[in-house]
Structures are given as structure tokens and as C-alpha cells.
Amino acid sequence: MKFGIFACIVMVLVTCLASPAFATGTGDVAGAVESTWADASAQIKSVVNNVVFPAIDLILAVFFFAKLGLAYFDYRKQGQFEWAAPAILFACLVFTLTAPLYVWDIIGLA
Template sequence: MRKTKICRVLCALMLAAILSACLTVTASASGDVAGAVQSTWTKAQGQIKSVVDNVVFPVIDVILAVLFFVKVGTSYFEYKKHGQFEFAAPAILFACLVFTLTAPLYIWGVVGI
């Protein structure tokens, strides 16, 4: 009984291997693929820059601003409770917020656009 199950599994695997070998098509590119990719990047470069500047960075800025103010609030309440203000987390969030607020001014020069 066990031998027939192994035989069925092996037959199914062999059938799958044969079908995949027969039904697959090899894709090959003819011409200048690098040139096509480069021209597509050149055409889309302005759109990508616009989307990143007008959508991605503002979303990150809002998320970091909310996290910063929440962390400052929780740090204040911890200060009232324990008498010790923790500066590390708000300082890190503030530095990240300043970085992402100023990033559109210089990030494209770093990337090379």
C-alpha cells in the first residue's frame, strides 16, 4: 500500500516536470535592453521625483510629526509620574523629522537626478 502511494507521487512529479518542460517558453530580448530601460527611466524621472516630493515625503513627515508629539506627551506624563524626563526618543524622532523635512532639497543631488 505504501509503495503505490510513493509510485503515484513520483508519477505526478514526473508528469509535472515533463509538462513544465514542454509548455514553458524561453524569453529572450533582442536589441538594446539597457538603452530601453535607460530611456524609460529618463522619461519617468520627472514623474517619480514629483510623486516622491509631493506624496512620499509629506506622508512620512506627518507620521513622524504625530509620533514625535505623542512621544513628547508620554515623556511629559512620565516626568510628572517619576520626576525624570527621557530625551532620547523625542530627540531621535525630532532629528528624523528634520531630516525628512529637508530631504527634498538635497536628496536628488545625492541620488544623481
């Protein structure tokens, strides 16, 4: 019963808030998509450069330093330092720190 009421409310909201998307006068859908992409690509690039890459960098930096600390404590306990995990995290961190310099040339949004 509750699911039916919820489904009806959702359907009413979808029909009220949905707006049709029409191509420009000639019916050229590809042209409409290309012009929308041309307008949005600069905004997407800005958001990825200013939000996504720094968030990934922060997460990788925290994991790198945490793993480095744990590797040091393991070294103190066992006498052998394990380099693999910190090295992989460091390589990923360097990759994501430098990615905004070249990733847009690869994708084609330079």
C-alpha cells in the same frame, strides 16, 4: 479544486493581459531601459516629493508629539524627563523635512 480553478483563471488573465516589451529596432535593451528611466524619473521625483515625503513627515510628527506628551506625563509621575526618544524623533523629522532639498543630488536626479 477551488485552487485549481483560481490558478486557471489567473493564468488565462495573465496570458490575455500581458504585452511583450521589445527593444527598439536594433535590439538595444539598455538603451530602451535608459530612455524609459529618463521619461519616468521626473514623475518618480514628483510623486516622492509631493506624496511620500509629506506622508513620512506626518507620521513622524504625530509620533514625535505623542512621545513628547508621554515623556511629559512620565516626568510628572517620576520627576525625570527622558529626552532620548523625542530627540531621535525630532532629528528624523528634521531629516525628512529637509530631505527633498538634497536627496536628489545624492541619487543623481537633480
